[in-house]
Amino acid sequence: MPKKHNSKQKPDTAYERAVQLLARREHSQKELERKLLLKDFCIEDITPAIKRLADRGWQSDTRFTESWIRHRTQSGHGPQRIQQELAEKGVERSIVELAFDKCEVDWFERAKDVWFKKYNEVPDSWPEKAKQIRFLMYRGFNMDHINFVFEQVK
Structure with a gap:
């Protein structure tokens, strides 16, 4: 009688586990390596498994x-x-x-969109403006992007 595939079955090899991880979403090589090490696979098994995945175009x-x-x-x-x-x-x-x-993103316009989604009104005091600046900086926009936003919303 043929063996039934059980999706709960643990993978036997680093390669199988990496394929399972990549089936969910893309991963970087270092991310795969870290996750496989956490699952107690040894680096001697991980390195060729990741190389094989990259050679097949399954990991990039x-x-x-x-x-x-x-x-x-x-x-x-x-x-x-x-x-x-x-x-x-x-x-x-x-x-x-x-x-x-x-990437074809206009980061200035993107910063403005993010600001509008969160605030949508010009700050009326310096503490409020500082709060909005901190928010945009935390989101990863630089001061050029932030200055553009406040110039546009005056």
């Missing part, structure tokens, strides 16, 4: 980076925060820079 730091930028931009985050998150996920700076170059 470039594709992950482009996807991450799209997702985080839609969530209202700015370029500084997105770059920091990608660095934390172990993506090479050159890949991040290329992805941002291909």
